[in-house]
Amino acid sequence: xxxxxxxxxxxxxxxxxxxTETGIPRVAMVQGAIPEHELAAVYEPMVNLxxxxxxxxxxGGQTLHYDPATYFVMSIDLPAAGVVRGSSSGExxxxxxxxxxxxxxxxxxxxxxxxxxxxGKESGFSVAAVxxxxxxxxxxxxxxxxxxxDIPALAPAYEREILYRVLQGPMGWMLRDIATPDTALAxxxxxVQRIRLEFARPLRMEELAEDAAMSVSAFxxxxxxxxxxxxxxxxxxxxLLHARTLxxxxxxxxxxxxxxxxxxxxxxxxxxxARAFGMPPAKDAARLTTDMR
Numbered sequence: 001x002x003x004x005x006x007x008x009x010x011x012x013x014x015x016x017x018x019x020t021e022t023g024i025p026r027v028a029m030v031q032g033a034i035p036e037h038e039l040a041a042v043y044e045p046m047v048n049l050x051x052x053x054x055x056x057x058x059x060g061g062q063t064l065h066y067d068p069a070t071y072f073v074m075s076i077d078l079p080a081a082g083v084v085r086g087s088s089s090g091e092x093x094x095x096x097x098x099x100x101x102x103x104x105x106x107x108x109x110x111x112x113x114x115x116x117x118x119x120g121k122e123s124g125f126s127v128a129a130v131x132x133x134x135x136x137x138x139x140x141x142x143x144x145x146x147x148x149x150d151i152p153a154l155a156p157a158y159e160r161e162i163l164y165r166v167l168q169g170p171m172g173w174m175l176r177d178i179a180t181p182d183t184a185l186a187x188x189x190x191x192v193q194r195i196r197l198e199f200a201r202p203l204r205m206e207e208l209a210e211d212a213a214m215s216v217s218a219f220x221x222x223x224x225x226x227x228x229x230x231x232x233x234x235x236x237x238x239x240l241l242h243a244r245t246l247x248x249x250x251x252x253x254x255x256x257x258x259x260x261x262x263x264x265x266x267x268x269x270x271x272x273x274a275r276a277f278g279m280p281p282a283k284d285a286a287r288l289t290t291d292m293r
Contacts, residue, residue, distance in 0.1 A: 004135040004136060008051050008135070009051050009052055009094060012029045013031075015032075015094065016032070017031060017034055017035070018034065018035070022096075022142070023144075023145060023151065024141065024144055024145065027096065029094070030097075031094045032092040035291065036291070037245075039081060039082035040244070041241060042077055042079045042196070042238060043079075044074075045075050045076055045077065045178070046098060046099050046100055047071060047072070047100065047163075048072040048073075048097045049071045049072075049095060049130065050093075051068060051095060051096065052092065053086045053091065053095075054067040055082055056082065056083045057082050059078050059079070059125060059229070064125070064126070066127045071127070071130050073128070073175070074124065075174045076125075077193070078125060078227060079238055079241055080125075100175075102179055104163065105178070109167075109176060109180070112167070122188075122222060124174070124188075126174065129170075133165050137158055138162065140154075140158050141155065187211075187213060188226045191223065191231070192234070195208075195234060195238065199239050200260070203231060205220075239261040240261075240273055240277070243260070246260055247285035248288045248289060254269070258270075
């Protein structure tokens, strides 16, 4: 696997310290020290492969660590905080990712035998050991950056193979569940999408539980199992992350950002913001803006 990783590092060497498009649909890469406010974000469903260095991801009260010996799968949108580190020998952090597209997963599953194997797990994110077969597919995928004319014909096949390799691994159940409409994971995902769209509105647990076709108590239990957060904690983190973007990127003041994301009290907003990010919103936004410059 060392040779495969070495080639992947060479192919991704021109990545920047932000999401860098590769020209291949849904495939991106990143390198170096990523701005702090971009590491604390709502992460989209993806397969993420570390090529150099390491990363920690914290979701709710759970923190996962991964490096070039592992890969990370997130099957639903989750608010998380990340920390990246270079390698022990000084090379910068380097990673590639494939954004998950549910329709492509469903098409692949339609061509595979039904699996009756159920693990009883419900988490929407996890880490597993990388395999030579998975790395080999990633090598062929990233080589397409050097032959763009081949991308339309070959990228869909390589994407399908990456998904297939993940399906064969210990997190295959997660991809199966997210693409199968009646599983608990898929039903919680429908609620997650609603909260993401309507995060500024008050939540009514009865309505969300009805959307998930669960009792209120079962809904709370499944939601926490999938996201490591309660529905209200999920909404709060989405609100605060969106407010941070408004303060840093859109130039909103504290009061307007608070109201925009659904807080009636700017004081409560400032208190919860400081608890989440370590300092009051105006001070945090000024620090991040200075760092970006």
